[in-house]
Amino acid sequence: MKEQITGKRFLWVTVLNLIITFVEIIGGLFSGSLALLSDAFHNLGDSLSIMLGFFAQLIGKRPETERQTYGYRRAEILSALLNALFLIIVSAFLLIEAIKRFSRPSTIDGPVMLTVAVIGLLANLISALLLHKGSKGSLNIKATYLHILSDSLSSVGVIIGAIIVTIWHIDWIDPLLTIAVAIFICFEAWPIIKQTVTILMQASPKLDYDSIKQDIVNIEDVNSVHHVHAWMIDEHRIIFSAHINVCDLPISQVEPIYIKIETLLKDKYDIGHVTIQAEVGRGIDETLFNTPADKNEDQ
Template sequence: MGHSHDHNHAHHHHGDLKGRNLFISILLNIAITIAQVIGGILSGSLALLSDALHNFSDVLSLVVSYIANKLTKKKASFQKTFGYKRAEILAAFVNAATLIIVAVLLIIEAVERFQNPQKIASNLVIWLSFIAILGNGFSVLLLKKDAESNMNMKSAYLHLLTDMMASVAVLIGGLLMKYYQLYWVDSVLTFVIALYLIWMGYDLLKNSTKVLMLFTPDSIPIQKIVDEINTFEMIKNVHHVHVWQLNEEEIHLEAHIDFNADITLSQFDEILQQVEELVFRKYDINHVNIQPEYGKDDAKEVIVQD
């Protein structure tokens, strides 16, 4: 027996805006990538070609995020009873993993470039990296707000932010090589950016993995919740508890409750409503599914491995 205590309302307009911002960012990054490939070939700049590669990885990650954002709007069905609510978490996981891979490649590249500094032959590099900074900077601003509350958007945002920083490194490197012949700066900047990327990417990878693995969110103290529900009149025992996060909007609680008496359905409904109010108000749990029991012979531990 269970109730869904859904305090969420779909923000269709907001979702459309997210999709639109992602789409604009995709187009901008495709343009930047093409410009940098042409510029890199014409100027013979390895830095610019590697920056183009990062931009291309941005395009792929943005496409993944865009598809995930679209999928979440698809309706649930008999085969997909949750719909595609986890698509954005999956996208965040994929993008965080690629973020770390790109960072490792950046470090390898930075070390190689440090040993063999590349002479940049043209002002073209400076101008193109400046254009890339503007393009990525605009994309970063577009996604910043949603990145604070959505793992998928954060993964796209981090790809773009890193790319903007990499373009800044190319620009600074280009200017220092042009005026001061300091060829090592580019490598050092690239290395620092890559370390930052690993640090941010790991955090995102860890959080998205926790959701995909159905781990209980860090903010949910299961034992405390069980103790609070146990204080209710007529409740003898709360056991067989599962708490998991479906996506960034939904936290589910599932439990068996053993009652002191053989209560009626209407009495159970009243208690269920009180439980729902408690867990939503204090812990933001918005889906509750309770199995009522009376005198049933089963394991009474809080956590039962199914």
């Protein structure tokens, strides 16, 4: 079941991120730490993405309308895509600045860096806990949650780096940690981008179509299945349509067949929205995905 995140939780996470941002900007300026300054701007982006995610969730709850017959569920998919893209952009910025810092090393105040990093870690952990459950059932919340999680891991890295800087005065550890965090962020964001683009491009979900065809044909009076289309509105709802060839029956006898197919697809394949068109002889020789339009184009 999809877990919804309340407005109160979003508000607390946003406030915590704004506080972290302010503290890390001040700490980064005073300590000279690129990792802290980069994480500060990352947290600022998190605050914006959290608000975007919350409003997307509200929009996604709106009912279907004449202009939006499938509702607004893809608002959350768009939000997840934007959040993940922002993560990639931030990572690129971090990588560039870290590489520059290697060629222009600067002295870093380890104790200040350490104190600020600990504060940031505690606030990020609280935010991550607030969003954890919702991240399991929504790409939108997952993208926001990954923002927070990446910041938490970044804070851990900064803490380790601050200890090294304080004890051994190895200042180049700061840009090295920045590069490591940037790579981690890209690694976590890429699957979200891939999945959201797949949904927006209406690519077919991973289903056993041969098994679906066989199960439908095994229903009494169904002779064949063709003109199949399947896509996803969001990461939870699959839309399925198909033409079936049946015996020459009155509509009153075809309707129970529709019900059997809908029940089969919902119970066995978790397909929530099914549209079936019954035919007697039309298209009976077509393959599962080969439509009449496809045949005309081939000719």
